Structure formats: structure tokens, C-alpha cells
Amino acid sequence: MARIVLVSDTTLSRTYRSVPLLDFLASAPTDALPGAIYSFLKGPPPPGVGGRAAFAPYAVRKLEAALLKSFTSEEVVVAQEDHISEFIDDSTEVIGVSTMDPLGLGPLTMSYAVFFETRAPAYVQREFESLLHRINRARAGKKAKLLVGGPGVWELTVRPEELEKNKIDFAFQGEADDIAGDLFRYVSDDSGEKTEFFRGYQTFNADFRKEWEPNPKFISRYQFSRQFPTLEEIPDIVNPSVKGMVEVMRGCGIGCDFCEVTLRPLRYYSPEKVRRELEVNVRSGQHNAWLHTDEFFAYQHGRSYVPNEDALLDLMKEVMTTSGITRSNPTHGRISIPAAYPDMMRRISSVMRAGPNNWIGLQVGIETGSDQLAAKHMPNKTLPLKVGPDGSWSDIVWKGTYVMNKNYWRPAFTVQVGQAGETPDDNWDTVALINRMSNSTLDSGLPFEFTVTPMQHVPLGLLKNRDFSSLKLDQSQLAVYYASYRHLAKIAARDAARASSDTNVASRYVTGAMIGLGGWAMFHHVKSICRKGGLDVEKADRYGLSERPQIPSLLLTH
Numbered sequence: 228m229a230r231i232v233l234v235s236d237t238t239l240s241r242t243y244r245s246v247p248l249l250d251f252l253a254s255a256p257t258d259a260l261p262g263a264i265y266s267f268l269k270g271p272p273p274p275g276v277g278g279r280a281a282f283a284p285y286a287v288r289k290l291e292a293a294l295l296k297s298f299t300s301e302e303v304v305v306a307q308e309d310h311i312s313e314f315i316d317d318s319t320e321v322i323g324v325s326t327m328d329p330l331g332l333g334p335l336t337m338s339y340a341v342f343f344e345t346r347a348p349a350y351v352q353r354e355f356e357s358l359l360h361r362i363n364r365a366r367a368g369k370k371a372k373l374l375v376g377g378p379g380v381w382e383l384t385v386r387p388e389e390l391e392k393n394k395i396d397f398a399f400q401g402e403a404d405d406i407a408g409d410l411f412r413y414v415s416d417d418s419g420e421k422t423e424f425f426r427g428y429q430t431f432n433a434d435f436r437k438e439w440e441p442n443p444k445f446i447s448r449y450q451f452s453r454q455f456p457t458l459e460e461i462p463d464i465v466n467p468s469v470k471g472m473v474e475v476m477r478g479c480g481i482g483c484d485f486c487e488v489t490l491r492p493l494r495y496y497s498p499e500k501v502r503r504e505l506e507v508n509v510r511s512g513q514h515n516a517w518l519h520t521d522e523f524f525a526y527q528h529g530r531s532y533v534p535n536e537d538a539l540l541d542l543m544k545e546v547m548t549t550s551g552i553t554r555s556n557p558t559h560g561r562i563s564i565p566a567a568y569p570d571m572m573r574r575i576s577s578v579m580r581a582g583p584n585n586w587i588g589l590q591v592g593i594e595t596g597s598d599q600l601a602a603k604h605m606p607n608k609t610l611p612l613k614v615g616p617d618g619s620w621s622d623i624v625w626k627g628t629y630v631m632n633k634n635y636w637r638p639a640f641t642v643q644v645g646q647a648g649e650t651p652d653d654n655w656d657t658v659a660l661i662n663r664m665s666n667s668t669l670d671s672g673l674p675f676e677f678t679v680t681p682m683q684h685v686p687l688g689l690l691k692n693r694d695f696s697s698l699k700l701d702q703s704q705l706a707v708y709y710a711s712y713r714h715l716a717k718i719a720a721r722d723a724a725r726a727s728s729d730t731n732v733a734s735r736y737v738t739g740a741m742i743g744l745g746g747w748a749m750f751h752h753v754k755s756i757c758r759k760g761g762l763d764v765e766k767a768d769r770y771g772l773s774e775r776p777q778i779p780s781l782l783l784t785h
């Protein structure tokens with residue numbers, strides 16, 4: 228039996244019928260989306276061999292690789308979620324669970340909760356609790372400790388009482404690639420004496436500065452030591468990841484004032500390291516390279532965040548010439564780079580073999596249509612373009628979308644509602660931007676291809692106190708939700724038939740029908756809520772469209 232059993236939060240191990248935006252499905256409240264539809268759309272559990280997961284989320288594979296430096300492959304098991312109890316016996320020391328949004332406090336999950344004014348748990352929370360319930364039943368009366376880690380641990384720092392409630396022994400916060408063996412031994416021994424770890428967690432004060440908060444249920448890297456592994460200390464994965472994901476860099480450095488990623492040091496994987504991990508995925512039959520990065524265009528960037536075209540091209544050439552890889556897409560990137568470097572985008576797209584049958588998806592946080600908020604919260608996100616001399620922020624977004632679409636990239640935008648210092652005018656600027664782009668076309672007459680999802684910014688204080696009563700959306704905020712879902716319904720109707728790349732034809736057909744119908748139903752539900760909230764939906768329909776969409780002047784300079 229295994230000394231260490233790893234498993235991921237169920238919502239991270241599913242493929243969501245290979246429809247990219249459906250990854251967001253588990254954020255829906257359980258009283259707003261019927262369970263049967265959720266269960267179908269999330270897809271089947273990953274296959275396995277003898278109860279071991281054939282594919283696991285990248286973070287779990289990274290942890291597995293790090294532990295294999297200290298333990299044998301018999302001692303470390305990445306289990307299929309439905310088979311986890313088969314690996315837990317008296318010899319099991321630690322069960323590690325990786326999670327992203329365990330309590331449903333993430334910005335997307337909160338956006339649904341606030342908009343629908345519901346206190347029902349989201350599927351992310353329900354799935355997390357159900358997994359922990361199964362694990363706790365399997366380990367009852369045994370010595371195995373339950374350790375939770377991953378990017379969602381910040382939510383447990385906001386509500387530490389949830390650790391006790393869910394019988395979690397410890398939560399680990401931070402990157403553990405270089406200390407995984409020591410960490411798991413420390414958890415197993417639980418002596419509480421050693422000093423290489425801090426019993427507590429890091430949090431942020433009102434000025435977004437880090438503070439240390441002691442708490443015996445939390446474990447962090449020792450506060451006076453290095454907080455991150457070096458590039459050399461990050462091991463390659465040794466078994467395949469879900470959806471063929473591999474990492475190309477950590478950190479970002481752009482400095483948006485709401486973002487924790489920017490505080491991590493920048494570490495760039497070499498193209499050779501990326502290739503080695505891709506080869507692991509190719510051997511398992513995966514031919515898509517999904518490149519995890521928080522800002523793809525910052526890969527080895529120059530001064531003032533000028534993109535390093537040579538480095539980007541070298542990286543993508545290495546990816547696309549990896550035997551067995553047929554397509555690729557990065558996870559996140561900034562819109563100002565396509566806007567400012569259309570020729571570079573053309574060259575990168577050519578290497579990536581982008582085309583009418585190979586659209587490249589990229590998640591892009593545009594956050595707002597307002598110049599005032601862009602300057603306040605994310606002044607570097609617009610670089611090397613500057614709001615003012617190079618047009619408005621919405622001009623930059625418009626042009627970036629135009630260049631991306633021309634090169635067969637489809638951005639999945641997110642916008643924020645509830646940012647600090649936000650006024651109704653800022654939100655109406657966002658509505659105008661969405662409407663303008665939703666009604667724009669390329670020179671060929673094809674409509675702009677993009678999706679847009681509103682995210683709710685909820686201050687930490689409200690999350691801590693569970694006090695959401697002050698989060699009543701005003702009309703301008705409702706208008707952002709309305710314009711977003713109006714556009715999503717339009718896209719769903721247009722693209723539903725080809726949205727899924729599921730290999731099962733029947734599933735693909737059903738998924739397409741559900742997405743088309745679901746987009747329409749969701750929009751009408753949203754419309755009715757907005758009307759009840761006092762929104763003049765006719766005004767929202769036409770806001771920002773009084774003039775024909777103009778080609779921004781900066782477009783003419785390239």
C-alpha cells in the first residue's frame with residue numbers, strides 16, 4: 228500500500244467535454260444549474276490503471292515528481308478519485324489533496340453568488356466537501372494525515388474554521404517543488420518542533436503587503452528562508468497531465484495591484500524543459516500542448532515588458548516540432564501585445580499553425596473598459612502602449628482583438644465588477660466596450676470572435692465576515708453582467724456546433740445543443756434579473772453604439 232496518496236479536487240480532473248469555457252461550469256451555484264446537466268457536461272472521470280489516475284492535474288503531477296525524489300513510485304500514488312479508498316490503509320502516512328476553489332470564494336464563483344443572490348454552495352464547494360467526506364471515511368481510525376494544498380488554500384486562510392469542519396489536519400500554502408519530501412515527512416511526524424516550516428500562513432494587509440499569521444493548522448515555508456524554488460529545483464513531470472498541460476513560466480511581474488501572481492519571482496522554463504514534459508504527455512496519446520503561463524507574452528520579456536519575439540518563437544518552434552504535438556495554446560496573455568505587435572503575432576501564429584480550423588484560445592483579463600480604472604489598477608498591463616497617446620484602453624482592447632482574430636486567436640476575456648474606486652461611469656465604459664466589440668467585424672465581414680465573463684471583486688473583509696449584504700449590484704454593475712451574457716448567448720448560438728472537440732460524436736452533438744440552448748436560457752434568466760434590479764435593458768443594448776464602431780487611430784500606425 229502507498230505511504231502517500233495524492234488526489235485532486237474533482238473539478239480539476241475533468242475535461243468538460245473539451246469545451247474550453249466549460250471549465251468555469253463548476254463555479255455555478257447548485258440551485259441555479261440542474262445536477263444532471265452539470266454531471267453530463269463535466270464529463271467522465273479520468274481513466275486509470277489499477278485505481279491510479281492515467282491523467283492528473285498538472286499541479287498534482289508536479290507534486291508527484293517532487294515527492295519521487297524522496298520516495299519510491301510504489302510509495303507515492305496518484306489515485307483516481309473514485310478509487311482513493313483502495314490505497315488507504317494502516318501504512319498510509321499522508322493523503323494530499325490539491326484544490327483551486329474549495330469554498331467557492333473565487334471571483335467567478337462569487338460573481339454567480341452575488342448576481343443570483345444565492346447562498347447555495349457552488350459545485351466547486353460541494354465536490355470538494357464530498358471528496359473530503361470520502362477520504363475521511365476511508366482514513367477513519369488510521370494514522371493517515373489529511374493535507375490540503377494548491378492555489379485555493381488562500382480561501383482556507385480566510386475561513387480557517389473550515390479546516391476543523393472538514394477534518395483537514397493541515398493546509399500548506401506556497402510552492403513546494405524543492406521541499407515536498409521534507410514537508411510530507413513533517414506532516415507525517417507532526418512533532419511541531421522543527422523550524423524549517425512556519426506554522427501559519429501569509430496574508431495581505433490593506434496595502435497589499437504580506438503579513439505572517441500564526442495558526443497551528445497551517446504550514447508555510449519558514450518565514451526567514453527563500454519562499455520559492457529556483458528553476459533548477461522544479462522537477463519535470465513524470466506522468467501525464469490533464470488536457471496535456473505543461474508550464475512554461477512562473478510569476479508575471481506586470482504588477483496589477485489586485486494580483487498575487489505578480490509577487491512571485493519570474494522563472495522561465497527553457498524550450499528543452501517544456502519539450503521534455505510534452506513528451507510525457509505525447510506518450511499517453513495527447514497531442515495538444517496547453518501551455519500554462521499567467522502572461523505568455525512576458526516569456527523572457529525585455530525592458531518595459533517589450534515582448535521577446537525571438538524567445539517566443541524559439542519556444543513555440545520547440546513545442547510545435549515536438550514529435551506528436553499537432554496544436555498548442557497558451558493559457559493567459561495580455562491584449563496590449565497583439566495590439567502593438569501585429570507582425571509578431573502573425574509570425575507566432577504561423578509557427579503555431581493557426582487557421583480557420585485551428586483557432587487558438589487565450590484567456591485575457593481586460594478587467595474594465597474604463598481608462599480611469601486601467602490607469603489606477605493595472606498601468607503596466609497596457610504597455611508598451613500607453614492609454615492617452617496610443618488611444619483609450621478600449622481602443623487598445625479593440626485593436627488587440629482585431630489582430631488576434633485576424634490571426635485565428637479567440638480571446639476569452641474577463642472583466643471585473645466591484646473594483647476599488649469604481650464608479651457607475653466606469654462600468655458603463657465596460658458595457659460600451661463589450662457592445663462595440665460584439666458589433667464589430669473583420670475586413671472579411673466575419674464578426675469578432677471572443678467571449679467575455681464578468682468576475683466579482685469581493686473585498687477580503689466581506690469574505691471573512693460572510694457579509695454580502697452590501698454587495699447589492701447597482702444598475703451599472705448589472706449592465707456589465709447583462710452585456711456579457713448577451714454577447715455569450717450570441718456566441719453560443721453561433722459557435723455551439725463546433726464548440727466541443729469531444730471524440731464521441733453523440734456527446735459532441737448533445738454538448739453543442741446544451742451550450743446553444745444553455746446560452747440562450749442563461750441570457751434570458753440574466754435579463755429578467757437585471758430588469759427586476761431596475762436596469763433599463765434597452766439602454767444597455769445600445770449603449771456605446773450610437774456611432775459606427777471606429778477603427779482606432781493606432782491601428783493605422785501598423
Ligand code: SF4
Nearest residue numbers: 479482483486489521
Ligand atoms: S498581467 Fe495578469 S498575471 Fe500579470 S499581474 Fe496583471 S493580472 Fe496578474
